[in-house]
Amino acid sequence: MSLLDSLIAQITSINKLQQKFLESSINKLTSDDIASLEAYLKYCINNDLTLVYLAKCYDLIVKDTLREQIYFKKSGSYRYSSYRDVAGLVYHNDEYMKMYMHGLALTAFLWPNHAMMMSYFRNTIPRDKSGNYVEIGPGHGFYFMEAMRLSAYEKYYGIDLSPTSVLMTNALLKSKSFGDFSNFKIEEGDFFKWNTQQKFDAVVMGEVLEHVESPELFLRKIAEITGAESYIFVTTCINSPAIDHIYLFKDYDQINDIIDVSGLYIKDKLLIPYNNLTLEDSTRQKLPINVAVVLGNKNE
Numbered sequence: 001m002s003l004l005d006s007l008i009a010q011i012t013s014i015n016k017l018q019q020k021f022l023e024s025s026i027n028k029l030t031s032d033d034i035a036s037l038e039a040y041l042k043y044c045i046n047n048d049l050t051l052v053y054l055a056k057c058y059d060l061i062v063k064d065t066l067r068e069q070i071y072f073k074k075s076g077s078y079r080y081s082s083y084r085d086v087a088g089l090v091y092h093n094d095e096y097m098k099m100y101m102h103g104l105a106l107t108a109f110l111w112p113n114h115a116m117m118m119s120y121f122r123n124t125i126p127r128d129k130s131g132n133y134v135e136i137g138p139g140h141g142f143y144f145m146e147a148m149r150l151s152a153y154e155k156y157y158g159i160d161l162s163p164t165s166v167l168m169t170n171a172l173l174k175s176k177s178f179g180d181f182s183n184f185k186i187e188e189g190d191f192f193k194w195n196t197q198q199k200f201d202a203v204v205m206g207e208v209l210e211h212v213e214s215p216e217l218f219l220r221k222i223a224e225i226t227g228a229e230s231y232i233f234v235t236t237c238i239n240s241p242a243i244d245h246i247y248l249f250k251d252y253d254q255i256n257d258i259i260d261v262s263g264l265y266i267k268d269k270l271l272i273p274y275n276n277l278t279l280e281d282s283t284r285q286k287l288p289i290n291v292a293v294v295l296g297n298k299n300e
Contacts, residue, residue: 131201141169219262
C-alpha cells in the first residue's frame with residue numbers, strides 16, 4: 001500500500017464522508033502530482049510526523065471550513081473581521097498553525113480547486129527570467145518551492161507574519177527532499193510594513209488578500225515594488241469562509257475594482273466556481289469561488 005493510500009485510509013477512518021470525494025480527487029491527479037504528494041508524505045514521516053497526525057491535520061481543515069460555512073450561511077458575513085481577532089487563534093498559535101499548514105499543503109493535491117490553482121501557477125511562472133523573486137505569505141512553502149524548482153531567478157525572498165510558517169518553509173527548503181536550494185531567504189514580518197527599496201521581477205501572493213483588513217493597500221505596495229516586466233501572481237477567494245478569512249469579497253467585480261485602483265491590471269485569470277456550477281450561479285448562491293490572476297503594472 002502506498003503512503004497516499006494509507007493516508008486516505010486514515011482520513012476516512014476519521015471522517016467517512018470524505019471517502020467518495022477523495023477517491024474522485026485522486027483520480028484527477030497526474031502521475032507527477034501523485035509523485036509530489038508521495039514525496040511530501042515521505043518528507044513528513046522522515047521528520048517524525050505520522051500519517052495519523054497528517055490525517056488529523058486534513059480533518060482540521062475540513063471541519064473548520066464546514067463550521068465557518070455554516071456560520072457564513074446564517075449570518076452573511078465572516079466570523080472575524082480584523083487581524084487582531086485571528087492572530088492569536090491561528091498565526092501565533094504554533095500547534096494549531098502547524099496542523100493548519102500541513103492540512104493546507106494536503107489540500108493543494110486533494111482538493112481539485114486548490115490543485116487547479118497550483119497547476120495554473122506552474123503553467124504561468126516564467127522559466128527563463130532573471131532577477132529577484134519575493135513571495136508574500138509562503139505559508140507551508142509549496143508555492144515557494146515550486147518557484148525555485150521551475151524558475152531561474154537569482155534570489156528568492158519570502159516574508160510571512162507567522163513564525164511557524166517561516167520555520168516550516170525553511171525546513172522544507174533545507175530538507176533536500178525536493179531539490180538542493182540555497183539562494184533563498186525567508187523572514188518573519190508584515191509585508192505592508194516591510195521596508196524595501198528594491199524592485200522585484202516576480203511577486204507571488206497566494207491566499208493572502210482575504211486574510212487582511214485592507215487588501216487594496218497590499219496591492220498598492222506590490223505595484224510600488226514591481227515594474228512593467230514583473231511577473232505578479234495573486235490568488236484569493238469569493239464567499240469562502242475560513243477561520244482566518246477576515247475580508248469578504250462578494251463577487252469577482254469587487255476584486256477587479258480593487259486591483260484596478262491599486263495601479264495593477266489583470267493580464268490573465270483563472271476563476272473556479274463551486275462544484276462545477278457557473279460563476280453566476282455560484283455568486284448568486286454565495287458559494288465559494290477561487291480566483292487566481294496574473295497581473296501587470298500599469299504605472300510602469
